[in-house]
Amino acid sequence: MHSTSDTLALIGNTPLVRLKGPSEATGCEIYGKCEFANPGASVKDRAALFIVKDAEERGLIGPGGCIVEGTAGNTGIGLALVANAKGYRTIIVMPETQSREKMDTLRALGAELVLVPAAPYSNPGHFVHTSRRIAEETPNAIWANQFDNTANRKAHIVGTAEEIWAQMDGRIDGFTCAAGTGGTIAGVGLGLKARDENVRIALSDPHGAALYSYYACGELKAEGSSVAEGIGQGRITGNLEGAPIDTQFRISDEEGLEWVERLLKEEGLCLGLSSGINVAGAVRLARELGPGKRIATILCDTGFRYLSTLYNAEWLAAKGLPVPEWLAAE
Numbered sequence: 614m615h616s617t618s619d620t621l622a623l624i625g626n627t628p629l630v631r632l633k634g635p636s637e638a639t640g641c642e643i644y645g646k647c648e649f650a651n652p653g654a655s656v657k658d659r660a661a662l663f664i665v666k667d668a669e670e671r672g673l674i675g676p677g678g679c680i681v682e683g684t685a686g687n688t689g690i691g692l693a694l695v696a697n698a699k700g701y702r703t704i705i706v707m708p709e710t711q712s713r714e715k716m717d718t719l720r721a722l723g724a725e726l727v728l729v730p731a732a733p734y735s736n737p738g739h740f741v742h743t744s745r746r747i748a749e750e751t752p753n754a755i756w757a758n759q760f761d762n763t764a765n766r767k768a769h770i771v772g773t774a775e776e777i778w779a780q781m782d783g784r785i786d787g788f789t790c791a792a793g794t795g796g797t798i799a800g801v802g803l804g805l806k807a808r809d810e811n812v813r814i815a816l817s818d819p820h821g822a823a824l825y826s827y828y829a830c831g832e833l834k835a836e837g838s839s840v841a842e843g844i845g846q847g848r849i850t851g852n853l854e855g856a857p858i859d860t861q862f863r864i865s866d867e868e869g870l871e872w873v874e875r876l877l878k879e880e881g882l883c884l885g886l887s888s889g890i891n892v893a894g895a896v897r898l899a900r901e902l903g904p905g906k907r908i909a910t911i912l913c914d915t916g917f918r919y920l921s922t923l924y925n926a927e928w929l930a931a932k933g934l935p936v937p938e939w940l941a942a943e
């Protein structure tokens with residue numbers, strides 16, 4: 614392990630782990646990029662760092678500055694850590710439906726938290742529009758704008774994709790993940806295709822999102838719903854524009870949760886549901902590509918962020934989701 618005096622240098626350069634169960638189930642080699650190993654325990658630390666650095670380079674933020682963002686939580690956690698390390702203030706706007714753990718973490722990090730009711734994007738009260746308004750009204754503030762600010766996906770073009778390429782020794786046949794802002798799928802997709810245009814890029818879309826139908830037949834149409842946090846997009850964000858998506862899967866919460874449970878019980882990985890959906894997508898991609906292929910996906914965040922939800926029997930039952938036998942005791 615290297616040594617550094619720069620805490621922000623701890624973001625990125627995450628390990629890649631071979632996932633035994635998914636690999637054995639398909640005859641492929643399936644790898645997970647351990648983004649839960651970032652200091653803020655999610656993939657979004659990368660976007661947060663790039664967005665802030667980009668704003669500094671463009672002279673938009675400086676001493677005494679404030680960063681405002683609307684987020685499902687993980688970007689806020691990343692921004693709060695980066696802002697603390699650089700001496701900025703953070704205001705985070707979040708829908709009140711997100712996990713308690715994310716809210717507690719943001720408060721603990723010193724972010725000013727603004728909770729808003731969950732609303733469709735077309736509603737001016739949506740967390741993204743609220744955060745933009747607060748940024749406009751706050752002196753010395755920038756709006757991080759993770760959905761349309763392509764500094765987000767750049768973090769994955771120059772970081773995540775290059776790391777995966779090196780960690781897989783330049784031998785990779787496919788990559789898949791879900792999209793929230795789309796920064797990860799677009800950035801890793803563009804980065805890997807620049808290395809080898811034959812790498813197949815697959816979107817793993819949760820129910821309730823509109824991207825599956827967009828890439829399948831050109832129409833943004835959502836069906837069903839999902840309890841997965843941080844993923845499920847209804848529009849082509851700035852980060853998704855030009856994303857090189859070759860194929861797409863629609864993954865149910867049940868299918869994702871099955872992998873969350875298996876990865877926990879069989880491999881000792883405690884993850885969130887977007888990771889489970891990504892692994893389910895990697896298994897589908899492996900079946901499409903055939904045995905012997907090498908596939909990578911993203912393990913987006915830690916399951917410790919969802920102890921009151923995904924790892925809570927009552928919560929799962931109330932959502933009509935299957936309760937794993939070890940949580941069901943009593």
Ligand code: PMP
Nearest residue numbers: 687793794795796797843887913
């Ligand atoms: N999983 C989780 C848990 C997230 O918080 C996010 C970020 N919204 C994603 C996946 C998706 O990442 P991206 O925004 O890069 O599409």
